Amino acid sequence: MKKPTLSPTTTSGFFDRYISILDFFAEVCGPDCELVLHDLSCPEASIIAIRNGHISGRTEGGTMSEYAPSFVRLVRSGGYTRNMVSHVDRIGDGRIIKSHAFFIKDEEGELRGMICANHDVTNLVKLHDFLHDRFQFIRGMRPAPEEEGVAVESLLEPDASSGSDYDIEDLMDVIIEQGIAEFTVSPAEMGPKERMRFVGMLNDRHLFSLKGSVARTAERLGISEATVYRYLKRENLRQL
Template sequence: MPRNKQKSEQESLLEQVQCIAEGLGEMFAPFTEVVVHDLRSPEHAILAIHNNLSGRRVGEPATELGLARIQDQDFPQLLANYPNRFADGRSAKSTSIGIRDSSGRYIAALCMNVDVTLFRGMQGMLEQFCSTSAAPVKESLDPTNADAIRARIDRFAMNLATTSRSLKTEHRRALLQELRDEGFLEVRRSMEIVAQHLGVSRATVYNDAK
């Protein structure tokens, strides 16, 4: 195929993939991050990102999986529901779809990352709702375990049908008040844990907590 024609075909494919990504992003907002990677430019592979949960930006490089596809054209085209983890430690479930041109070369990838911690929080809420035990609920906070704080934040965000990183200023302030009332802010390094999970600076958290 002539070079110009091949390039035109690839650009057309990328446009369609971006349209699909936008639709998926709107449908599964705010719980699923949808990313389009242009594997022709691995140093600046991220072409589009919807419902940004990972903190990455357009123009950032390809992931290890993307590089593997570039180097091996026999790499599986579909990897579905594999365990993953965001940079701040949150658990994720991911699916990656390789996009080939007519020559069989990988030119792009469409990836979806679900923040599993949100649904674990929902699962806990459902278990509590369905419980028939008359015994009082007892709670203890493990000072060395940040998961308790993260789970509480996720439950707060879930009640607002959003994610922890999408909370507005007024919601963060309400969250901090609830965390203080429930004793979570007494946990060592609590403000640092909260800031990291919300994706804001510690200074912002301290200001919201005033």
């Protein structure tokens, strides 16, 4: 028997408990992170609450982003069982946004809503590009790394006392996900040649100037770190 569609009136109380969560994370994450609570029973006016709405220009009563409906269809089809998905995109004004969607389900496991966190990481990407340009001269004066043909990862080591690990990880995710978006197959479907080309693309975009980037790339591709290093060595030899 098909379950009745819940109206916004019958669902409003269900979401009350999540308002304080939005307030908390908006305070913790700061003004560069938009927090949105969606009621999926009313997709044309799904936004129940929004914090830092200046990022997207949306307000309460607004609709979901262009990506959200595809998330909902994926979960409802049973094709995605995790509670959270993420993606990275460049929006119309050129800013780069990293988004996470957390799925809210009722006691019976039915999808009822989403909390979306949209983090503007544009400044991180600009900072990476700026620092990479400045470090080129320093890199030229450094001795060769121990691993032959491997890009130096230690130039942009995060300062543990500054709490910057999260930002560096965000930056790596942005560069990796943007690269993946340029391929017609997912990382799981890539063959050796495609993976090598992908690693070469990331190398051209200076990803491997960031500490921990080899491990993060290996995890995303589902291969070993040694394989990433091997691809990097071949890429560096090709550029000689």
